[in-house]
Each structure stands twice: as structure tokens, then as C-alpha cells.
Amino acid sequence: MSFVVGSGLRKRFVTRERLGLFKSRAKIVDALNGVDISIDRGRLLSLVGPNGAGKTTLVRIFATLLLPDEGKAYVGGLDVVGDADRVRRLVGLMLYPDKGFFGRLSGLENLIYYGMLYGLGRREAHRRAEELLKSVDLWEARHSPFEEYSMGMKARLGLAKALINNPEFLLLDEPTVGIDPVGARKVRELIRGLKREGITILFTSHNLYEVEELSDEVALIVGGRIVARGPPDALKQKLGFEPVAVVRAVCSGEERTLSKNGDGRALAALVREAVEAGCEVLEAYVREPPLEEAVVKTLGGS
Numbered sequence: 148m149s150f151v152v153g154s155g156l157r158k159r160f161v162t163r164e165r166l167g168l169f170k171s172r173a174k175i176v177d178a179l180n181g182v183d184i185s186i187d188r189g190r191l192l193s194l195v196g197p198n199g200a201g202k203t204t205l206v207r208i209f210a211t212l213l214l215p216d217e218g219k220a221y222v223g224g225l226d227v228v229g230d231a232d233r234v235r236r237l238v239g240l241m242l243y244p245d246k247g248f249f250g251r252l253s254g255l256e257n258l259i260y261y262g263m264l265y266g267l268g269r270r271e272a273h274r275r276a277e278e279l280l281k282s283v284d285l286w287e288a289r290h291s292p293f294e295e296y297s298m299g300m301k302a303r304l305g306l307a308k309a310l311i312n313n314p315e316f317l318l319l320d321e322p323t324v325g326i327d328p329v330g331a332r333k334v335r336e337l338i339r340g341l342k343r344e345g346i347t348i349l350f351t352s353h354n355l356y357e358v359e360e361l362s363d364e365v366a367l368i369v370g371g372r373i374v375a376r377g378p379p380d381a382l383k384q385k386l387g388f389e390p391v392a393v394v395r396a397v398c399s400g401e402e403r404t405l406s407k408n409g410d411g412r413a414l415a416a417l418v419r420e421a422v423e424a425g426c427e428v429l430e431a432y433v434r435e436p437p438l439e440e441a442v443v444k445t446l447g448g449s
């Protein structure tokens with residue numbers, strides 16, 4: 148069985164919508180409509196999909212912060228509802244935006260506080276906090292108040308906080324949003340390091356380039372349903388996007404671009420055809436459609 152499993156998960160939110168001073172009516176949102184999901188140990192699965200698709204709702208269920216209306220979710224064989232306390236010990240969570248830090252306290256103090264919340268003694272919490280601050284590259288800033296941290300530093304502290312209990316399953320909900328390219332790359336490097344340590348990760352992001360770079364698998368979620376999933380390349384294929392071999396050549400004094408679906412083999416065939424036809428090949432390459440393009444077109448963008 149996979150390390151993380153969700154089956155038939157449903158979640159409905161009922162809120163009241165105000166229509167006027169004395170009038171309101173129930174507003175029903177089916178945030179999850181029967182989600183099946185599984186992640187093998189040590190793998191990183193990305194959830195991608197439009198705003199409101201249900202990503203954060205699913206993350207919160209696995210973090211034991213929200214109860215599903217229907218369906219089951221397990222982490223390491225433990226039921227997130229029936230065994231919530233034990234699941235919490237296995238899971239680390241980073242939500243965006245992180246409202247859980249005290250602005251006036253330093254990064255170090257904030258982490259010690261969370262370590263103690265997880266039941267570590269003060270000395271052990273201090274030791275763990277220092278170790279994590281080094282690993283997320285915040286050692287120099289450990290005594291600065293949180294409110295003075297840049298977005299990138301806040302995100303790295305969020306990652307450290309998510310790791311305070313040595314989790315086996317890490318939930319990262321948009322960990323790179325609002326961070327500059329250099330900072331985001333740093334966060335991605337940290338995530339890759341965690342993967343190498345064997346931590347199982349559920350990741351969400353609207354940046355499909357980083358999703359493609361980091362993921363073992365990608366699940367596309369729309370309207371509370373997973374509509375497609377697979378390793379990035381396979382998912383692109385499922386969505387009807389394949390690599391295209393392209394050859395630019397001059398044939399009888401005229402420049403032409405020839406193309407054919409496929410990769411290396413198609414490219415070789417195209418080059419051969421061009422040469423046999425007496426053309427001069429200027430350029431030959433395989434264009435890999437980025438995941439971004441496949442997802443945007445699938446979701447009806449252009």
C-alpha cells in the first residue's frame with residue numbers, strides 16, 4: 148500500500164450568503180467531490196489546478212485540520228480521523244500564508260516555541276531549532292525578529308517549522324508563492340534535499356515550471372475532482388501534448404520549417420528527409436511542450 152492514501156474524499160462547505168440586511172441563504176460549495184489519491188513513500192506528488200479547485204482543502208484533511216464528510220485518508224497506514232494524534236506526529240505542514248509566527252520573536256524563538264508545542268523539552272527544542280535554522284540557511288538571521296524577515300526568509304522559516312517534528316510526510320501548500328526567483332530556487336533546493344532524505348511530499352504550486360522540475364507525479368484537480376495524473380511527461384501525453392521534432396532548412400533557396408510529432412527518432416527522420424531532398428539544414432531540435440502549456444490549454448486558456 149502507498150504511504151499516503153486518500154479514497155473517495157468529499158468535503159462540502161456550507162456558508163451563509165448575505166442578500167440584504169435581514170436576508171441570507173445557504174451557500175454550498177463542494178470543495179472535494181470524491182478524490183482518490185496515493186503517494187508512495189519518498190515520492191513527491193504535486194497538486195495543480197485552478198483557484199478554488201480544492202487543493203488546500205485536501206492538504207488540510209491530510210494535516211488533520213479538517214474532517215472529510217466522506218471517504219478515508221491514511222498516512223503510514225494511520226487513519227487521519229480515527230488516529231489523528233498519531234498522524235500529527237508523522238506530518239509536517241506549511242500553509243500559505245503562514246500566520247503562525249510571532250512577529251516580535253526571533254526565528255530561533257519561534258522555532259523553539261513550536262518544538263515545545265510538539266512536546267520537545269526546552270533544550271531539545273533549542274537544539275532542533277538551531278539545526279533546522281542552519282539547514283534552511285537562516286543561521287545568520289536566527290536572532291532577528293520574524294517581522295524583519297523577507298518573504299523568502301519567512302518561507303524558509305515556514306519550512307523549518309514544518310520539519311520541527313521530523314515528519315515523514317510533508318505537506319507544502321504553495322511554499323514558493325510571493326518569493327523572488329533566487330529565493331524560490333533556494334526553497335526548491337531545500338525541497339529536493341528533503342526528497343533525497345526520503346520524506347514523502349505533497350506539494351501545491353501555480354508555478355508549473357517548478358512543478359515539472361520537482362515532481363515524481365502530478366495530479367490535476369479541477370472542481371474537487373482529480374481529472375488526470377501521472378509523471379510530468381506521461382501527464383502531458385495524456386493531455387495530448389507530445390514532443391515535436393523541428394528542422395529548419397533552406398530548400399531551393401527558400402527557408403522552410405519542417406516538423407513532426409515525436410522526439411529523437413522523428414528528428415533523425417526529418418533531417419534525413421531534408422538532406423535527401425538537397426536542403427541545407429540550419430537547425431534541428433526537439434521541442435518539449437512545457438507542462439504549463441499542456442495544463443493551460445487543457446483548462447481552456449490559450
Ligand SMILES: Nc1ncnc2c1ncn2[C@@H]1O[C@H](COP(=O)(O)OP(=O)(O)OP(=O)(O)O)[C@@H](O)[C@H]1O
Nearest residue numbers: 160161162176178197198199200201202203204205
Ligand atoms: N472554510 C471554508 N468555508 C467555506 N468555503 C470554503 C472554505 N475553505 C474553502 N472553501 C471553498 O472551497 C473551495 C476549494 O477551496 P481551496 O482553498 O481548497 O482551493 P485551492 O485549490 O487551494 O485554491 P487556490 O489555488 O486559490 O489556493 C473554494 O470554492 C473555496 O471557496
Ligand SMILES: [Mg+2]
Nearest residue numbers: 202203204320
Ligand atoms: Mg489553496
